[in-house]
Amino acid sequence: MTFDPGDVSLTQTYQLPQIAIPIASLGVASVNAFISGSLTATLFANIDLGLSTARNSRRGNRAVAGSTCWTVSTSTTARQYQAGVTLAASLQLGGEVSIFGYNAVQLYGQFTSFGEFGVHVNDVGYNKATGLPQGIAGYDGVPAGDNKVYLDEISYIASNYGPLCAIMPEGELGLNVSVVAKVICCSRPSRC
Secondary structure (H helix, E strand, O other), X not given: OEXXXXXXXXXXXXXXXXXXXXXEEOOOEEEEEEEEEEEEEEEEEOEXXXXXXXXXXXXXXXXXOOOOEEEEEEOOOOOOOOEEEEEEEEEEEEEEEEEOOXXXXXXXXXXXXXXXXXXXXXXXXXXXXXXXXXXEOOOOOOOOOOOEEEHHHHHHHHHHHOXXXXXEEEEEEEEEEEEEEEEOOOOOHHHO
């Protein structure tokens, strides 16, 4: 019996409207600036819950009679984490200098930050001949698991490697900065 809601993702975005800031106006020349930004947050999860009463395939060919285990099937194909949050923020700054109503200089800058934080639930790799656990699947030469994490496997990893190895909190941060300056020169303003 399995409950599989699929990949759940909830996203919310807030866009700051562009705000124009007149800095100076001297009749023939003017200087204007603007600022805008956005923030996006996404909560995601891909966890399937199941109930198993026999685990023939997990312990070699031996059935574990009368065992009842909750399973957490985790898909690692779509995301690095089984559950978490993604945050992204950007801030755009810019300005221009106009002479006689024509843009002479434009300057733009953008700051973008990104962060993803989540948890990765580790699986146990088993020796095919004995059916005994060898360790965390995919690490230190241990064979891959079946992407179904049983609660007793989480307990096994937590007892032998520590709780942060069973359910690993992870994350990453990034920051991008870009600046563009453009000087506009034309012999005839009608071609600019």
